[in-house]
Amino acid sequence: MLHHVEINVSDLSKATEFWGWFLGELNYEVYQRWDEGISWKCNMTYIVFVQTEERFIQAGYHRARVGLNHLAFYADSRKHVDQMTEKLRNKHIPILYQDRHPFAGGADHYAVFFEGPDRLKVELVAPD
Missing domain, CATH: 3.10.180.10 (2,3-Dihydroxybiphenyl 1,2-Dioxygenase, domain 1)
Structure with missing residues (x-):
């Protein structure tokens, strides 16, 4: 854990x-x-x-560099992913991979991928 x-x-x-x-x-x-x-x-x-x-902010963050790529959290269900996706859109939070949503992680991976304020990728995944 x-x-x-x-x-x-x-x-x-x-x-x-x-x-x-x-x-x-x-x-x-x-x-x-x-x-x-x-x-x-x-x-x-x-x-x-x-x-x-302040002295370290200039370097910025990018998930493709060495370090943390993203955080993934479990949703309760596919419906929960859909509800959260709608809430994200209403808050104008950037949703990633919209052309493949909600299967951007593969045919068996129902999730929404989005970005936080520093462009850290966040994922909310429905259980199998």
Whole structure:
């Protein structure tokens, strides 16, 4: 079981708005909050977002570089994926691979792929 993941972000306020909404939809709750960060927890696993120091923001992030590519979360069902896809669209959150949605991960992989504020790819996957 994964204990936690920590992600540095360029704008903690934007990250808190985006991740707070999404993780709340998946039953995560705010776990810790301090001036430079926030975390959400579900069961025993938590996700931490920390404000990157100004001097490091210039380098930027890209999921194709060495490092974290994306985070994938389980949805409750295919219907849940569809409902979340609609909510993402209503919030104008960029959905990736729209030409292959909801099977961008393959014929047996029902999911929605989208981007967070720092362009980190996020995936919500229906169970088999």
